[in-house]
Each structure stands twice: as structure tokens, then as C-alpha cells.
Amino acid sequence: MTQMKRLSIGILGSGKGSNCRAILERIRSGDLAAEARLVVSDVLDAPILDMAREFRVANTYLPPGRFRTRLEPEIEEQLVQTLRHAGVELVVLAGFMRVLHQPMLKAFPHRIINIHPSLLPKFPGLEAWKQALVAGETVTGCTVHYVDDRIDHGQILAQKEVKILPNESAESLHARIQVLEHELYPAVVAEFCKRYAEATQPDKGWSDN
Numbered sequence: 001m002t003q004m005k006r007l008s009i010g011i012l013g014s015g016k017g018s019n020c021r022a023i024l025e026r027i028r029s030g031d032l033a034a035e036a037r038l039v040v041s042d043v044l045d046a047p048i049l050d051m052a053r054e055f056r057v058a059n060t061y062l063p064p065g066r067f068r069t070r071l072e073p074e075i076e077e078q079l080v081q082t083l084r085h086a087g088v089e090l091v092v093l094a095g096f097m098r099v100l101h102q103p104m105l106k107a108f109p110h111r112i113i114n115i116h117p118s119l120l121p122k123f124p125g126l127e128a129w130k131q132a133l134v135a136g137e138t139v140t141g142c143t144v145h146y147v148d149d150r151i152d153h154g155q156i157l158a159q160k161e162v163k164i165l166p167n168e169s170a171e172s173l174h175a176r177i178q179v180l181e182h183e184l185y186p187a188v189v190a191e192f193c194k195r196y197a198e199a200t201q202p203d204k205g206w207s208d209n
Contacts, residue, residue, distance in 0.1 A: 006035045007196040009189065010088035012096040013041055017048030019094040019115055022182035023189060024055045032186055033193040037086040040079065042071070042098060058086065069099055076103040083108075090192050092185075093147060101149050112147040113192075115185045117177045119143060119159055124152035129174045138164055140173070142181045144188045160184045 011020050020039065026032040039052035042064040052059035062079055065072035071079065080103050083091060091104070093114040104112060118128035120143040125131070132140040141161040146154040160180040164173060 005197055006033050007089055007189075007193045008037045008087045009034050009090045009092050010038045010040065010083045010086060011036060011048075011052075011092045011094050013039070013046065013048035013094040014043050014097040015046055015048065015095045017046070017051050017094055018178060019181055019185050020048050020092075021051055023092065023094070023186050024051070024057065026186045026190075028055065032190055033197060034090075034189060037088050038083065040082065042096070048094065064098065069097075070101060071098055073101070073103065076101060080104055080107040089196065090189070091147075092189065094185075099149065099151055100147055105147070105149060110146055113144055113157065113188065114147050114152070114154075115142060115144050115181055116152045117142050117174065117181065118152075119161065120145060120152060120156060127170075128152075129177055130170045132164065133168065133170055133173065140164060140177065142177050142184055144184055158184055158188050 011023065013020055023032065024036055027034050027036055036055070036057045039048060039057050039059040040062050041049050042062050044061050049059045049061065060082065062075065065075050084107070089111065091108050091112040093112065100112065116124070116128060118132060119141045123131040129140065139161050141159055143159045144157045146157065148154040160183065162176050162180055
């Protein structure tokens, strides 16, 4: 019996990396047919890098340059080469706080995904759960989407909803959304793994449809 080919993923993050942990745990348990080739952070002391070491995944710090919300073009080109050298097929953003542009989007078309703590297109940007509370929403959730060159934008792949409880605090709502994120994100990655494994013509690549 031919062993299923595992999808090579690269994970980018700027902070704690709880979604990174959810994915790495499922890979380690055998529930996810993926191989984490590399974890990259634009923050030198980000906990996500410690997590990568905990799971014995190659990791690297990417000096972000002088801009606050994006990478300098030459640094983004460096990121492309780093991911390609690692053999990455799917780029998974896990709290990566910079908008990607043409170098990455061209190198990995329809192969960069992100998770956001709202039901997009509602409440893009920072602290989306607080935005939902301020707006008086009764339901919010999380969204996995393809990445484009806009903030929390791009084709939606999957969503999960959570009801906002009466007198809910921002902290409790965020925690409940994160529980959903840790279920949804690995499930979406699993779908990419399935499509990758089922590809019968490797010379043509694997389908994004």
C-alpha cells in the first residue's frame, strides 16, 4: 500500500502561536497528514519560536525591517526563498501581524491561508472580538480565508460561529473563539492535505479548487 504523501507546511507567526500548537499537536498525533517544515517569526523572542523548538520543528527569525505592518520587499523576497528552500507547499499564518504583498502572493498563489477571530467580512483588523462586542453583535466566530494584499480579506474557506453571551467579557469571548479556532484551522489544513494526497499528476501540481 502506497503511503499517503504528506503536505509540507510553513507556519508564520508573531506571538504566542496557539493555532500553531493546535496544528503541530495534530501532526504529532497522526491526525493531520502534514509535515511542518519551518516556523518563521518577525519577532525575535516570540513564544511561537519556543513552541517550534518544543516540537522539534526548524525555526527562524525574520528581521522585519523598518515598516510596522508589512515587510520590506527585499525581506519578503528573502522569506519566499527561505520557504522554498524548506520545501513548503502551504503557508499557514498563525497570528502573523504583517500584510503580505506580491513576492509571497506570486510565489504561493492560493497557498497562503489565515485565521481571523470574526465572521469576515465583519470586523477585520485588531481585536475583532472587542469590535463585535462594541457593535452589539449576538453572534461572532472565526474565519479561515485565503490571503491577499488586504487586511483580513480574501476568499473565505470556512467559518465557525459562537453565540455572544449576556454580559460577556472580551476575555471570555476571545477564549471561546480560540477554542473554535483550534478546531477549525487544523480541519481546513486537513482538507488541503487531502487534495494534495489525491493529486494524481504531480507534474501539474495539486488543485486549489
